Amino acid sequence: MTNEETREPFSASDHLWVRDIKEDTPVKDVYMVKVKKAGQTKAGAAFLSLTLADKTGDIEARVWDNAEELSSRFKEGDIIAVSGKALLYRNQVQLTLTGITPSSCDDPGIFLESTPHDTSAMIKELKGIVRAIKNPDLRDLINAFLSDHLFLERFRQAPAAKNFHHGYIGGLLEHTLSVCRMAKQVCAQYPELDADLVITGAFLHDIGKTREFTSGKILDYTDEGRLIGHLVLGVSMLDEKLAALKRFPPDTALCLRHMILSHHGEYEFGSPKRPKFPEAFVLHFVDDLDAKVNGIARIIAKDKTEGQWTEFNRMFERYFLKERAMPREEEPVARPLHQDRQGKLF
Incomplete structure (x- = not known):
């Protein structure tokens, strides 16, 4: 993956924020590597499990192909330019990455x-x-x-x-x-x-x-x-x-x-x-x-699920209501200036 393919230099003004990544979103941007773990599939193939982040949150990512070679390019804490696609896995958005290169982007407004x-x-x-x-x-x-x-x-x-x-x-x-x-x-x-x-x-x-x-x-x-x-x-x-x-x-x-x-x-x-x-x-x-x-x-604020409720939070052992239904005030009815504001009983 070349720098031209990943549109270096990156900036906060056109960054794809983690909070905005939805299912099927194509991803070509820079993120910080918070967690990097190597693993093996049941068939013995190497893969990478990553947690990528910007200032709006974290997202899980996986590298299934060419994992060992791509892994040699970066470490935890590095900023990397990635390409891939967002998929839904167990009701959570997760990135499947096909390309990774180190990035020199150091815009604090992103991370x-x-x-x-x-x-x-x-x-x-x-x-x-x-x-x-x-x-x-x-x-x-x-x-x-x-x-x-x-x-x-x-x-x-x-x-x-x-x-x-x-x-x-x-x-x-x-x-x-x-x-x-x-x-x-x-x-x-x-x-x-x-x-x-x-x-x-x-x-x-x-x-x-x-x-x-x-x-x-x-x-x-x-x-x-x-x-x-x-x-x-x-x-x-x-x-x-x-x-x-x-x-x-x-x-x-x-x-x-x-x-x-x-x-x-x-x-x-x-x-x-x-x-x-x-x-x-x-x-x-x-x-x-x-x-x-x-x-x-x-x-x-960081919840990515659709609807009124967040995903289940393990710390608090509950879901949180994101949008409280507030009673709407009725539109004021126009009335002649001379009309009494107080309604009459009889």
């Missing part, structure tokens, strides 16, 4: 999904929330992070997850701001809560994700992300900043460590401790709510 919100505006809003914190120790702690240029750059770029919620560039910042907003609202409803502590916990709860994920073409886990995880990394990062704040109250530091470690809520969700005071409970619930609302919206 990297990013937050739809302006990151500078989000940072500005977050700083405004921090300025409203009355406790000077907590305010100084957050500012120690926000004045750390390396942390702030990672914080702007990091995803909040690999696949589920806010799994895109800037997702961590978007999620953190959302959790801080909700924390403020909950504390306004329940004035007995320590609002400054809840908001500080909301800012800190996922800071470890700035070191848990890579920042390349593929969102993946770093070695310390796999070996340690963002909860423990977050506590370590907190302790690094606390070491420079000599008069920070030890009991408050202990509460913040607990809030980071317990914010997943339950042991089976990865928390080594469950929330043990009201502010920690609030953090867990607002974090969980924001993650689920964003995650479900992404499941619905």
